[in-house]
Amino acid sequence: MTKQISTQSPTVAVYGATGHTGGYILGELRRRAFTPILVGRNADRLRAAAEAAGLPDAEIRVADLNDHAALVAAFTGADVVISGLAAFIDFGEAVLAAAIAAGAHYTDTSGEQNFLRKVLNDYNTRAEAAGVTVVSGITDNNLSGDLLAYLTTRRVQGPAELVISHLSLSGGHGSKGSAKTVLANLDSFRDGGFHYENGEFRTGPATRYTEMVFPGAAAPTAVGKFPQSSVLTIPRHSDVSYVAGALDATILGHLSGFTAEAIEAMPDTPDSDLRYYLIVDTYGADGAVVRGLLSGVDSYRDSAIMAVEVAARLGTGVAKPGALAPAEAFDPEDFLNALAPHGITFGIGEAPARA
Template sequence: MKIAVFGANGYQGKLVVAELARRGIEAVLVGRDPVRLAQAAASVGLDDAEKRVATVDDHPGLVKALRGCGAVVNCAGPFTPSGAAVVRAAITGGSHYVDTAGEQLYIKGVFETFAAAAEAAGVTVVPATTDACLPADLLAHLLAARIGPLDELAGTHVIVGGGGPSRGSLRSVIETIESVRAGGLAYDDGAWRPGIPARRSAVTLPGEPGATPVARFPLPEVVTVPRHVAVRHMEGLAEAEMVERLNSPVPAEVVASLPEGPSEESRRGQRFTYVLDALGTDGRRARGVVRGADTYGTTAAIAAESACRLVAEPAKAGILAPAQAFDSLDFLEYLARRGIRWSIEEQQVG
């Protein structure tokens, strides 16, 4: 099995390459700079790994670079300006595709642009195979199975520690700052809509004595979950302090001078909590919770596992949400073995 990693020389890309190597999977490192690809391979102890040079503005060259690989993991953010080119090349070359995108409008665009082409080519495309979107998407599927059609679903993200974002994450925020400042899309009455006020200003996290202030945020699972869960309204929220920081991003000219990403020690000290609060149409309530450490390392494990699963057990061709491509319970149990805790609790009403 060969799996291509596009953007292999970046911070997230190197983590994915290392994760594939840990599993004994042959990774093909793809990027635009041969020197940086060689440095990336050396940094993860894979000097002899296959390296292929390609750019997003050379479609034939990119198709050639991805050809022969069972799947492609695209780690080259920001995805909004360049991700579609990699999706297109993967479909043309017959490789399944996953990515580490969190950019809400880009993910929505993949679903709307490439469905017919992917189906015709027999290729499965699963965007947003990340620490946040994939577990939340799978958990939402199980929540709906527990309490039936949903009147309302609210996703909340809280991340503590971690040493700060990578350069790629900062550039993604800059690229999508208008969406971030506007709070992103909500799903309401059958359509994704901007500008819908949040229904919550605070959320009480599990085990916490008080409520955490939250604000609207363009979470990727708001785009994926309504594709397989019957829900009337879904919104994305994040800790208000984090949203405020992201609303004033680091200037683009400063990003290049910053560390490539957080240290391994900082990542180990990071903690994330993702909560899904569901209200069924019959009035029942349930809460799903995902907790873990190291968002970047977790994303590497999720993206690598997703690519391997698509190659080993092909899903339906087309553009799929995680819960449409993978068995929700089985994948969450895999994550539990990696230290990612998850739970669903039905809550008493009245």
Template structure:
């Protein structure tokens, strides 16, 4: 693969895309701003002091392929990935560039592994899917907590989120997930797809949160990714039931960026064996920034990888692509959260 080091961002004019673009520009990276709204992209380029702009629609296969062909890495930020993921991922493979996405939808994640894995290997590129807050942070935490453990019976990922304000794209994604009855679950050491009735559960968050009532399970991508690197019989993701009691969650598409940055979160993982359990967590604020910078770290690593370094060609979840604890420590040093992990 040619040594292209620039990083293209599809969906750069959206909230997450702008965070990704600004962080990369602040690090002195050459960025290409891409998406459907040329006016917004040009305005963002001006704010950044200049950047290449590519106005490309999702149905423009040639344009997407040309975008990927000019980039070292393509970061896909434009959800819902149920509608946008396949076009951009295929273009990355055709254009021969590495790829990172923010998908949290289970079925897109499974499709990436099943369908794009052979294409990524044939193209000699690395594709990292589900590098988002929901799904991605849980996957990394599970990898760090479960490291070196055997005889694991179950892994539970618990998301405690407050003051979460959805963007238009995230609202559309949430509506799709709530309407989808074909949930992917992992029980008995195998994946299952089918109808599932959510239940209330209680997760024992440590102080100051304490035990919280949870919606369980939620259709998060870490249920798909964790079994790929943690040998276990069961994986379940949960979300605090009171997250959606705030009426602003679904009426906040147009709030300003500072207000949107006010979200607070604790993501905890419990790994249970017959002899006991181990747990870890990350607690911070602004889940949007966490998601954006997690993908920036992935994109930079892929862009800078020397021949033979990195995870190699194929499709990976976050903790498959990168060593989980060091990756989390790097995110912690960026001020995204405070990390609590069991002693090695």
């Protein structure tokens, strides 16, 4: 049975509220006049985060990740839980399990393919039994890739081949939280994780697309296989024979070389220019080639806005229970249109010829 809450102004518990993305999540909850509950391991840091977000009276609940009962108590009464932890593969399951046990819908800002695979494989039955919806992996990369792919694959004859890439316009550095996430998933970033080919998810090289023509570029750029999380969700709702993530090979080489020492030496805050494109190149079985393109302002701010939009929609009870892809839970075009007032825009047009 679906959890019936159907509220236009949900109560949203945020784990990871003290982080960089967490600050944006709180700001967006405040703007939308949703009721926040800040949950984390340190009351002083949570209070400071609430004040910094202009929410001095927000409720604070302290719960460590290794205390399931405290987490369940902290999430009880929330309509939706948003998790903004770093390194979900190491720390993320405790919040997810407790949210389901507390009867709250769940979303998060994980950018980790390995964590999403676990969520989809191991938590669907539990979420269904609890009557709650879990939509994990809400970032500028994953949500946009999943929703755009739903739309582009319907413009060509299937089964389609898809290549998905993220392009940072400034090439600037991200947050320390992102760097810790890369370090916790280093094997996956080095070997490219999973791609989808002929009905199964495969590790190892994805060799069909080794170059892409990025927006604004005249010549192709060499790309390597990248563990995009939407690779795991797109085959659930779209007619595809091949889906792979790709990243500029130079940036991929940089990520693959991350060390704990390098992260400590990073500046505390990310680069101020974090504009980006998310690209979904779609090759139909009929030879048609379509590019889905989303243009965003700041990866962290935008991921927070997207996660709060997910929470808002889950709060209305529109989605069925279970662990779902974004396009299984929400109307893709309607969701993407809702981001436009934030300067996050999308379009679907012709793609450059296959590089």
